[in-house]
Every structure is written in C-alpha cells, then in structure tokens.
Amino acid sequence: MRRDVFQAIADPTRREIIHLIAHQTLNLNAIADQFEVSRPAISQHIKILTECGLVTITQKGRDRYCKIEFKKLQEVSKWIEQYRNFWTNKLDALEKHLNQKDK
Template identity: 65%
Template structure:
C-alpha cells in the first residue's frame, strides 16, 4: 500500500522545514544542503525525496550536480487551512485586549488599613 504524502506531512518534520528555509531563497545542491545538518547525506536525501513527492521541491540536473529548488506555492494549502483558526484566535485576543483595557481604566480601590 502506497502512502499518500501531502504538504502537511512535508512540514511535520523540523529537518524538512529547515531544508525548505535553506532553499527558499536560492537553489542548492544536495551536498550543500546536507552540510547544514548533523545527519547523514542519505537521511537528507530521504527528506528531500518526501519534499519532492509533496511538490515542495524540484530537482534539476546541472552537469554532475543535482540542485534542489523550492516550490513554495504549495504552502498556500497550509495558509488556507490555518486561516479560520487565525481569525478565531485574533478575535479572542482582541476581546482579551478590550477586557484588559476596560480593567485598566477602572479606578482601583485602595486597600483598607488595619
């Protein structure tokens, strides 16, 4: 049975997230990517394989080198999924802010001396 991988699976792993961060600005070859981690090159290759399967990375051959390039458009799926939760929490934080402002504007009672 084949495992279906999606963008959420890809970003679930911190190493894969860091790989995406590394190649977001410019493409890098596999050795340059692997040099940023304290794991084996085959382990990095497996992470890159997952990123390719999920559509977040494409590999191009340039001479003898293989370069990885990020395809960040697929991350919009995550942004769309997160949006309703973001609106929910923003509304909650706004409500908390209003409550704190209200509490701050009320005169404070001085404690009674004994």
C-alpha cells in the same frame, strides 16, 4: 503512500531544508553539508519534500539542484489563517470585555 505538505513541515530537518533552499537553489551535496546526519537521510527528507510538491529537482550536468515551490506552502498559510481569524476575534472580544469591566 500519498504525502501532504503538513507531513513535510512536521519534521525540523525538513523545515531547515526548506529554509536553506528558500533563499537559493542548492545542489544535494550543499544541502547535506549543512547537517550532521547522513547523506542518505537527507536524500530521504528531500524525497518526502519532493513527493509533497514543496521541492522540485533539476539535473544540471552531474549535479541535482533543489528548488522550493512556494505556492505549495500557501496550503499551510490558508489553514493557519482560519485559526488566526478565530483567535483574533476571541482576543478582541476579551479585550472589549476587560475594557468594559474596568469602566
């Protein structure tokens, strides 16, 4: 199954994992320790993040470290931006209309 970045960020646990590794590269155990769900569940979340290209895993000795790939998040930002522009224009037009009505 081909996954995309929007599927990855749809889940709150995956968003929290992204938040955790956005600040520092962490090994799988350090990530799993932050959650009350099982380690296999966290591994599945990380697998989805990896499939979407949001996370890369590197092996250092016996540990596997997760690193965020910020460039992939630009896809979400671009998608949101089109709606931000749309609503900004609509709200600016409403403000203009209300200001004219008050005069």
